[in-house]
Amino acid sequence: MKVLVWNENRHEQTNKVVADIYPEGIHGAIASFLQDDEVTVKTTTLDEKEHGLKQELLDETDVLVWWGHQAHDEVDDVIVDRVKKRVLDGMGLVILHSAHFSKIFKSLMGTTCDLKWREASEKERLWVVDPSHPIVDGVGEYIELEKEEMYGEHFDVPTPDELIFISWFEGGEVFRSGLTYRRGKGKIFYFRPGHETYPTYYNPEVQKVIKNGVRWAKVTDNQTPTYGNAKALETISEKQ
Numbered sequence: 001m002k003v004l005v006w007n008e009n010r011h012e013q014t015n016k017v018v019a020d021i022y023p024e025g026i027h028g029a030i031a032s033f034l035q036d037d038e039v040t041v042k043t044t045t046l047d048e049k050e051h052g053l054k055q056e057l058l059d060e061t062d063v064l065v066w067w068g069h070q071a072h073d074e075v076d077d078v079i080v081d082r083v084k085k086r087v088l089d090g091m092g093l094v095i096l097h098s099a100h101f102s103k104i105f106k107s108l109m110g111t112t113c114d115l116k117w118r119e120a121s122e123k124e125r126l127w128v129v130d131p132s133h134p135i136v137d138g139v140g141e142y143i144e145l146e147k148e149e150m151y152g153e154h155f156d157v158p159t160p161d162e163l164i165f166i167s168w169f170e171g172g173e174v175f176r177s178g179l180t181y182r183r184g185k186g187k188i189f190y191f192r193p194g195h196e197t198y199p200t201y202y203n204p205e206v207q208k209v210i211k212n213g214v215r216w217a218k219v220t221d222n223q224t225p226t227y228g229n230a231k232a233l234e235t236i237s238e239k240q
């Protein structure tokens with residue numbers, strides 16, 4: 001299985017706090033726990049040619065993991081369309097944290113994807129509300145993060161196919177923080193935590209969820225349906 005971790009990689013260049021937490025970049029941290037005997041991981045970033053999202057690379061990618069925040073607008077629409085086509089054609093997509101506002105996620109959702117937010121280093125407790133789902137294999141009743149950014153409802157996304165986590169925040173808000181969608185042949189998993197100034201992607205349970213999410217979103221070998229005018233499989237009796 002081939003996974004591509006894409007990161008905007010801007011905070012890491014300009015914010016010492018972020019650079020100290022993620023010396024190899026957020027993409028580097030995510031790649032290091034995704035890589036195993038069954039999973040080959042590549043990483044690319046916004047400032048690379050074609051944002052590191054060339055057609056050939058996307059064509060061989062089973063699942064794309066996306067982290068972005070301050071430079072969503074710098075992602076070229078041509079590249080967004082290219083990624084979207086691959087998702088509709090079956091490539092899995094894992095959208096993390098502030099990538100809720102990425103062009104690719106907004107385009108696939110068709111809504112504003114807006115929400116409430118607050119940076120107050122508050123506690124987040126992510127409650128598992130779908131314990132049978134493969135994305136929460138090996139995860140307990142909840143995941144607790146001592147310090148995170150708050151995201152609060154209402155989250156302006158379409159009703160998800162599956163709701164896997166609901167977060168509670170110390171300040172009182174709640175948030176649907178684990179959602180799945182299907183678009184075309186592609187599977188999409190949105191997972192909320194991962195603000196850049198906290199070491200969230202080192203949390204073993206967060207890592208487990210992202211690993212499971214990547215496996216769940218993996219492209220399937222199902223045949224592409226044939227659309228349009230269809231020849232009858234059986235003889236249709238002539239009716240007067």
Ligand code: ZN
Nearest residue numbers: 098149195196
């Ligand atoms: Zn954030």
